[in-house]
Amino acid sequence: TTGIAGLSLAVSGITSAAFSPDNGTIALAGRDGRLQLRNAESGADKGVRNLGTALSAVRFAPDGRSVAVAAEGGEILLLDLAKEREIWRRKIHDSPIAGLAFSPDGRYLLSASTSGNIEVTSVLSGSSVQRLPVGGLPIRDAIYSPDGRYISVMQGEGRSNLVRVLEVGNGRERLSVAAAVASFSVNGKYLLVASGGHTPTLFDIASGDELRRFARYPVQILAGAYAESGQFVATVDSEGQGQMLDTKDGRSVAQAGGPRVPARYAAFSSDVARFVVIDGEGRATLHRFEGKP
Numbered sequence: 001t002t003g004i005a006g007l008s009l010a011v012s013g014i015t016s017a018a019f020s021p022d023n024g025t026i027a028l029a030g031r032d033g034r035l036q037l038r039n040a041e042s043g044a045d046k047g048v049r050n051l052g053t054a055l056s057a058v059r060f061a062p063d064g065r066s067v068a069v070a071a072e073g074g075e076i077l078l079l080d081l082a083k084e085r086e087i088w089r090r091k092i093h094d095s096p097i098a099g100l101a102f103s104p105d106g107r108y109l110l111s112a113s114t115s116g117n118i119e120v121t122s123v124l125s126g127s128s129v130q131r132l133p134v135g136g137l138p139i140r141d142a143i144y145s146p147d148g149r150y151i152s153v154m155q156g157e158g159r160s161n162l163v164r165v166l167e168v169g170n171g172r173e174r175l176s177v178a179a180a181v182a183s184f185s186v187n188g189k190y191l192l193v194a195s196g197g198h199t200p201t202l203f204d205i206a207s208g209d210e211l212r213r214f215a216r217y218p219v220q221i222l223a224g225a226y227a228e229s230g231q232f233v234a235t236v237d238s239e240g241q242g243q244m245l246d247t248k249d250g251r252s253v254a255q256a257g258g259p260r261v262p263a264r265y266a267a268f269s270s271d272v273a274r275f276v277v278i279d280g281e282g283r284a285t286l287h288r289f290e291g292k293p
Contacts, residue, residue, distance in 0.1 A: 006258035006285040007043045010036065013282040016057045016265060021064045023269040026276060028284055029055035035069055040274060043286055051077060059100040061123070068109055070097035076111055078126065088126035092119050099141035104148045112142035112153065132171045137162055147188035150174065150205065154182050163193045165205055175208050181224045192233050194221035200235055200245060214250045223266035236266035240277040244289055254289040
């Protein structure tokens with residue numbers, strides 16, 4: 001199935017994007033300090049907040065009532081969307097923040113700095129709960145598993161990429177693979193990565209075993225995500241093209257994407273029916289898998 005060509009959401013300066021938990025809203029963070037909210041179906045404007053500092057990452061809380069935004073200078077802001085107020089603002093890192101993630105219960109906010117530190121912060125107070133020095137390659141992103149047991153850290157520089165799975169709490173490493181991109185299955189048991197940057201691959205986290213290796217992509221994979229059903233995985237490559245694969249046999253069941261662009265960032269809705277691509281100029285485009293299985 002082929003998807004719609006794409007809907008422009010912003011013409012420049014966007015650094016990060018995130019879908020709300022109900023998939024109804026897209027948040028766009030910009031270098032100009034603006035946080036834009038858009039309708040995830042039509043792209044219509046739902047409000048703009050000028051936060052006064054260049055932004056590098058954005059994530060919705062699990063209940064959708066608040067959103068966390070990271071500034072390039074290492075600061076994090078937590079915003080109440082309904083009341084349009086700032087809940088707290090803290091200087092967490094001394095280097096740019098590459099990724100944000102809420103714990104599944106919404107109690108903690110994980111932030112990953114490019115210099116190699118992961119900080120776990122209390123959402124209620126904004127105070128630090130835990131710091132995990134990761135070391136090695138610069139961090140590109142970090143995410144929680146849906147069951148809250150693991151953190152996946154994506155590190156990379158140039159063509160060198162590494163995905164590590166750490167236990168929440170003690171930081172013990174459970175899996176390490178030379179790969180880019182990481183996404184947990186809904187039950188938290190499996191991990192989707194891009195082995196060598198080009199090959200979608202599924203791993204069992206408990207055993208570390210490779211379960212399935214899909215066909216190699218001709219260009220590098222930029223982002224990946226598991227569908228809520230677990231039946232499909234979706235990917236976006238470095239040219240902004242999306243593909244949905246059946247996890248059982250690896251066949252492609254849907255594609256989406258507009259003109260090929262040098263994509264820098266991509267984010268999926270939780271049902272993987274839609275995704276946003278941000279290119280090298282910070283232009284953001286919304287795509288949809290039409291007739292998704």
